[in-house]
Amino acid sequence: MNLQIVERNERSSLLEDYCFTHENLTLIDLFKKSVRENSSSLAIEYEKEKFSYRSIDQLSNQMAHYLLSLSINMETPIVIYLNNGPFLIISILATIKAGCSFIPQDSSSSLGKINDIVKDSGAKYVITDQNLDIPHTRTIHINSVKKNMSNMPKEDCNVSISPKNSCYIIYTSGSTGKPKGVIIEHRNIVNYLLWAKDYYNVKKNRKVLLHSPVSFDLSLTSMLLPVISGGSVKILSRSNDINKLISNTEEHHSFIKVTPTHLIAISDLLSKDSFLNMTIPNLIIAGGELLTKSHIDKWVTRNETLTFVNEYGPTETTIGSTVFSFRNDREVSESIIPIGNPIKNTNIYLLDKDLNKVAFGEIGEIFIGGAGVGRGYVRNPKLTSVKFLPDISGNGGVMYKTGDRARYDQNQNLVFLGREDDQVKIRGYRIELGEVENALLKISEVANASVITRFNENYTYNSLVAFLEGENVKIESVRKSLASLLPQYMIPELMIKIDKIPTSKSGKVDRKMLENKLKKLDDKNQFVVSKKIVEDLFMELLNVEQVSLEDDFFEKGGHSLLAIQFIALLRERHNVEFPLIEILENSNVEHIIITLEKLLPNK
Template identity: 30%
Template sequence: MDGLTLCPYELKYKTAKFDLTMHAEEKGEELQFTWEYSTALFERETVERWAGHWLRLLKQVTENPDVRLGDIDLLTETEKDQLFKTFNSTKADYPENKTIQQLFEEQAERTPDHIAIAFKDRTLTYRELNKRANRLAHALRRRGVQPNDVIGLMMERSPDMIIGILGILKSGAAFVPVDPDYPAQRIRLMIEDSSASIFVAQSHLAERLPSAVTMIEADSSAMRNESEDNPAAVNEPEHFFYVIYTSGTTGKPKGVMLNHRNFVNLIHFQLTKTDVDFSHAVLQYATFNFDASYHEIFSTLLSGGRLQLITKEQRTDVNELLGIIEDNRIQVLFLPPSFLKFVFQNKDYAERFPACVRHIACAGEQLVVTAEMKKALCEKQITLHNYYGPSETHVVTTLTMKPGDLIDDFPAIGKPISNTRIYLLNDSKKPVPIGVDGELYIAGDSVGPGYMNQAQLTAEKFEADPFHSGGSMYQTGDLARWLPDGNIKYIGRIDHQIKIRGYRIELDEIEQRLLAHEAVKEAAVIVRADAAGDKTLCAYYTAKLPVGTDELRGHLASALPAYMLPSFLTELERMPVTANGKLNRKALPEPKHLAGATYVEPSTATEAQLAVLWQETLGLDRVGADDHFFELGGHSLKAMNLVARIHQELDTEVPLRELFRHPTVRELAAWIEANGSASPYAAIQPAPRNIKRKGD
């Protein structure tokens, strides 16, 4: 090769042979370590942190060869400062010496003629709402109500609910919301545990309460003679604000207590440290037995905004709900992630989503942001907020994603709110470095007092803060990791607690209820997710006596709320176990989608069309005329999806409540033929297409 000249060339860049390699070689009296890593996977700062941890490990092991691995402290002093002083630098002033009702009274004085709540064709100004709550408060005071007393609250969604909440707080007591749709046994357990001898309730719900309970109507004619003046304050910020009952591991619900200071800190953060404007119109969407509802209510009422109430039926009817949001120019929404995903996955709902909405806050479960959601949020200029916090503390971290931001499919849960500290600890309760999974602990002014009448459980979950003198911290059972920018990434649970459609569920409670049936020998409950990420409760049991699934469903429904009822009940000859004899949950079989005992061919065109839609919604090969939607694995979100499909394909508006009332193909088809009508939004919906049965 004439003219070719060879000369040495030193490669400036190298290609890593593996994702991560550490080389060690002797250099005289020293050991030299070299890290080689793939830059497509790791940042230089990450590897540098690991190198520092490696040196810390070597130093501690050589100084103390008998040290337990869990006791080794990997953090450098610089990292400790970053975790404790930078990421948790949340100290901020707030009205810590005031109660929620005092702050409301101040707002009512500032904006007496502003509309505070709206419901159907009824509105109440701040002046009117304050006066009616005062009447109730004085009536409760005359009955001897004291601070830290717990007053029951059983209401359907209405202005009376808000009057009841404020009236109880103004009396100095705390409230415990009791859903009138709960089974009688669960209502009784909540009343007994909370010792609520007085209930503020609507008269038509009196039959749901024990005879020993004193019932008071929030806004009855009997209240007209009570004083409308603000009652003198008798409670302090450390007194109870509410007791909310959540699923418990013992087979019984447990009462989570929060005090006024906890809630005042959250609301003050919401109103002063975020860009959400609550002084306009806010939708009250969450159920009253879910803590998010009080975030909605008091963020609005303490800023002079208008709280738009909706009925139970409107809450689950997406078409009507979107219409209410549009008609009332709602700017702020709190929605469960699964419901938000459902709305934006449906093209028609996404296109109709009102342009007036400026902020959507999600809480209660892992937020998953699909491509459709990202597109809609950007086009409609909506800011998305991811909130995280268990009932024991309410919201403790937030992440804000503005239009045009690069949003992860699984966004972080954000950074700590004001006066709140987050610790990620290993099994030895030592802080873990950035990027390493640890259990999430919460400390600071967000931590509540604990559980009602459960001193042992409170002592197990709430303990002294080892990093901050005089404080306490709550052990969440959640796994998370710090990101380099100070945000926190949620990983999952370390136990059997799960979140489904915004509800917190202890699987142990469902299992204990199954085992309470005399025919059940063993029980196990797990969660399965389909390809779309939709979660379903699946129960398995072995029997010591013959028992049918219908009987077991009734047994569960007599004590558990609807959201805790398994979609599938599967009998097994024996439970799968691991080599050491423990239940092998991963080996539990896929549940069978059981149709009725006898397949009945659809006999009308409407029945045939509905059967096909049910098949597609539930992922089944065949659905008969007498098959029951909810016994085939259907739940509330799938029900909304089915109603939407019926609307699209049959051009017929079916309120969700009618599916619950007519849960078989035959029953719903008959209702549609007798009552079905075109949707008020039919003009902007796509024309229906002909539906053929699978196999035709």
């Protein structure tokens, strides 16, 4: 069944008629089948290096034999903490072949986060390309792995792996301030991949770009789907680099999977002509956060033959649980793009607080049952029992309580309506506001902290805002300390010092009052002032329509002459002497804003 836009009755018929018969397969079974059928075909491409299916099969076999020599047990958790490259995928395959569970972590993850994951998961080994000393685990440098595995057999390990064995563990943000690890079994990921291979019509000898951080389960589609389908993965050297994503995207690629924020970033980064001439595949999969018409308006006017898929699913139910396909925004009646209907072998329930189904059109909480529901949380039976409940269908299975609200529209498509709790998604990353608040409270000068989110006017971009209480709070110092505790995407874009965080009569933080305070912020807020000055000047000098904190002046097209011109305009318009060395040594936009913030008059 190929991906196509069909009438609802026809699509429903297809869903009913199609049923998987592969309940006894593991991820390694799918990979080995692909190796047999595509032995000499390209499997991995990274810069100038190319690896065939036979090559990565043999290398991962050798590495699996080496891991087994370390006296590991079935389902032993192993952290994969590597920079992007071929051995990222080879290490993952080897870990699975040895019967272990891989825990993928992006190379930009802080050492503090890796320590927390090791402690929480009980991981015995960390495979890395960095020189680390992590307590309670053995750190193995990838160069040592390569050396030790070279004399190992190239044949299969023949470890007996069950579809019910753990395949991987993804860590997501936790409301208590402690990240929680989600255990996904082989049968869960096999169900998703077999569905995706068919639905997205993934063909042999077609490439897919791996550009997202591997700790984000959205990237598993781009990493695993091609290698079980006879396609290839082209690995970009830096995760989340929009410029690399743009320059490497080609029309003949199977698909490109991005967050809605990526769509905005790409269309805003390029000039109109460059955007219109950019080569892209005919299938764009969006996932990880709310998708609106505003995210896609430039894309649909560019090319009406593009097929978009809005894929929704918590990590706990294996990457994607529902999909909505469309070719242009005329096919959707509301500003928010629906999340559609369940994928194969998946049940979606909209329930009230008493676990009764709500009436059609009413708002309910999404519960997900079926083949994608994971095992639960690592070493956390209490939370697992709260979130993983007996399926109301009475089939003996389990359903997952998502905390997401939704309703059905007039076309019987699910429409996502936000969270029941304080969990949010920022640029595709799932974040518990409580985890950010707990990290802030670990900083000595912060007496109290509360974090909220804010959207821009058309709901295409949201960000975190932290309110900080404490006599000795210095924003730059807090931001620096927080960087050692949290990954970059969890650090609030704006931090505001406040005398006292408001509370309601019940003693809870009054977030509505904080939101009102945020709205009333005026140009006396130095960070806001600095941010606007830098953004306006960069948009003027670089001829771009949007600038974000993560951008780099030189990567967005700047050079030394434009840097000098930027300094001259600051002097002329704002009476500020900005040191050129600050841009040359650190051209990150956020650093430039913070530097300017200290130089502005009336500080």
